[in-house]
Amino acid sequence: MAKGKVSCNECGSGATVRRGAYRFDASGLDNVVLKGIELIECPACGNVDPVIPKMTELFRVLAMAMIAKPQSLTGKEVRYLRKYAGMSAEQFARMLHTDKTTISKWENDAVKIGSKTDLLIRAIAVQIGPGLKSEAERLIRNFETITERDKKQPSRLEVDSETLKCMYA
Numbered sequence: 001m002a003k004g005k006v007s008c009n010e011c012g013s014g015a016t017v018r019r020g021a022y023r024f025d026a027s028g029l030d031n032v033v034l035k036g037i038e039l040i041e042c043p044a045c046g047n048v049d050p051v052i053p054k055m056t057e058l059f060r061v062l063a064m065a066m067i068a069k070p071q072s073l074t075g076k077e078v079r080y081l082r083k084y085a086g087m088s089a090e091q092f093a094r095m096l097h098t099d100k101t102t103i104s105k106w107e108n109d110a111v112k113i114g115s116k117t118d119l120l121i122r123a124i125a126v127q128i129g130p131g132l133k134s135e136a137e138r139l140i141r142n143f144e145t146i147t148e149r150d151k152k153q154p155s156r157l158e159v160d161s162e163t164l165k166c167m168y169a
Contacts, residue, residue, distance in 0.1 A: 008049075009049050010045050010047040014042075015041055015043070016041050016043070017051075020036075020037070021034065022037050028076060028080050029157070031155060031156050033156050033159070034161050035159065036162060037050045037051065056131075060129075060132065070142075071146065073113060073121060073122070075109035079107040081122070082121075086130075089104060092124075096124075115146075115148060122140075122143070
C-alpha cells in the first residue's frame, strides 16, 4: 500500500495502516483468517478494512483448501463451492439430481450431507470452478483420505497473505 495519508472507507477520517490477522467473513465462511494482511484501521469509528491485492487468487485458494480438506464439508463450505462454481441452488440441485430445498438444508447444516454426495460436490467444484482444472487430478486423488465429519473438525482456515498458503488450525 502506498505510504502517506489514508482515509477510512466508512467515515472518511484519517486512518492508519498496519499488518495483522483479519477474520475474512466476506468470503461467506466464518472460519477464514488472513494472516499478515495490511489493515486500514480508523481510530474515529473503529472500522477495519483489509487490503487484499490478489482477491481472485485468494478465492481460488480457499476453494482448493475446501476440496482438499480431509473432513466432510460443512454447509457453508458447500455454499462457497457452489457459488465459486458459478451455480445457483437450482442449477446445482439439477446437477446433483436433487431439489433446491435439499441444497438449502445442506448449506444451512439442517441435514447431513452423505459421504458420496460430499465427494461429488467436490468433484463438480474442481471441474467447473474457475482455475481449478489444472489441480483436478491432485485434488481428486486426495479423496480417499477424506473422513466423515467428527468433533475434531478444524476450527480455522488460516491463509498467509503473502504466499496464499492455507492451513487448517
